Amino acid sequence: MSTNLQRTPVPAGIQMRRFSGSDADFAAAVEITNQVYPEYPDTVDEWRFGDAKRPAHVLQVRWFADLDGVPVAYGTYHHHEGMYHPQKFGLFVYVLPAYQGRGIGAALYDHLISDLEPHRPIMLRSRTREDMQRSLHFLLDRGFQEGMREWESRLDVAAFDPTPYQGHAATLRAEGIRITTVAELLEHDPACHEKLWQLNNELMHDVPHPDAPTEITLESFENWIFKNPNFLPQGFFVALDGSNYVGLSALWSSQADATELYTGLTGVRRAYRRRGIALALKLHAIAYAQQHQIRTVKTWNESNNRAMLSINEMLGFVKQPAWINFDKQLREG
Template structure:
């Protein structure tokens, strides 16, 4: 097949979404999803990098490759890559050409570490990455809950905590105080979440950007808050998140669920997750999707208890590695709220 590789534009996103959907055989990827993700990356206060290409033949897009930096695990020399070719166009050199384009681009930027993923039920994709020097890092499951299968659990917040949405909490205590309280627990929960790539702390600028994403669901972030009379009035003890799906108004994705260290082992995370899912069910939501690393055993157990069922795992793979001294410096600067 004769094809060319060129930089992608926003006008390509409908076709790119179709390529990604067909290549991975899973959740539909819409042009709106791609546009929102690109906008988030390009406008992020960290100055994140984004580059995208398409393979095209006779005006038809038959492959896609992308390079992006993620805010939550950001390091200036770490990049995440995506490469997709629909099955009907496989084994014709398209994937190889796109991979070579990505490689040349990253070498020009002095890359130290590259992350990619392949489905465990697609051994050819795993082998493609292994031939290019990638090795397995960890496995992540997409767990799907059909809301008709939600298991009713009689759980509630223990005495001394109250349930509120982030939206209402901001109105109650003020924007700055609410976001700082949210950020403190958000960072602490992410820091202790089992993962191979360390979570980088979010600054206040990061949090503001995070909550301006087009998929932000104002009614989807729920908090367990300490009332007056405890150590700190209005402390966010735990949180859980649901995010909109731009391609399907009846589907949501989960974000972080976690508890501040001082408030753990009291059932807060489970109670919050149940409350959020029950409210979503009453709003007519049909499906909720969550992603969990295989090493995150506590959250996998909670999701299974609620009725989530795992899809084939994504094998997270890595080429190269960030030296620990360099990474520690970046995380230290981020924890102080500096832009990096």
């Protein structure tokens, strides 16, 4: 299928400009995305970290739509390292709320498509929340089709009562399973980095993805985890069977909001499932959040992942509007 399309006329006063990497451009792009998604604020430091650690083969290109010299919309296309394919790209357009509905986003989207064409893309992916009707219509009107849905769930940390779960960790210890932190493992296990990387790669194959997952290298894993400004070694929990790493659950800080934490990967090796290990890992994470006066913990789960959704529901996580992944096939691969 051709990527040719009827181009939207560029609104008067709008000029497309490539992202320069300057402090001002980073600040403008982060501000635009934060205004579109104010519940998930980013910081310039987080974006700069991502750029500095991204492998050379993983492409990311950014553009602005300036109105009379002022950025009012931001767009990007990029590879996804964890689902890498050289001709498959994520594509996202963000328009300041005050400037939506004027054709600016449509013109920027067309510009991104034109700029992307030399890479011969075969598929585009995007994502939005189900209650953002303008974004949904924008994608559907351009031929995107709904794919995987993810429930976002949030926990009111102060309201959580751990009493019903007292003794759960002791039961696991009697079976030889111990929960510890990455902080402790870094101090006592010289092979910690490699063991976590191997566990992560194994677990990621069982996590639902919009496309086939690809393993990341040990170097990339070390960069994204241990050098990440949001890494919390005391809030990153690992289940051990002796010296074997059999499960994990990670909390990540928010640079923009110290009262919130994000849950990263939670998973258990197949041979150790249905023993309450994932629940124990989540309980340790919630205890960490309570000890640090965190207000909210956010997490995401694929809509058909009943095992993890059931654990979260039992613990008091409350579902929010779902996030919908979209894809658009452009040509045969």
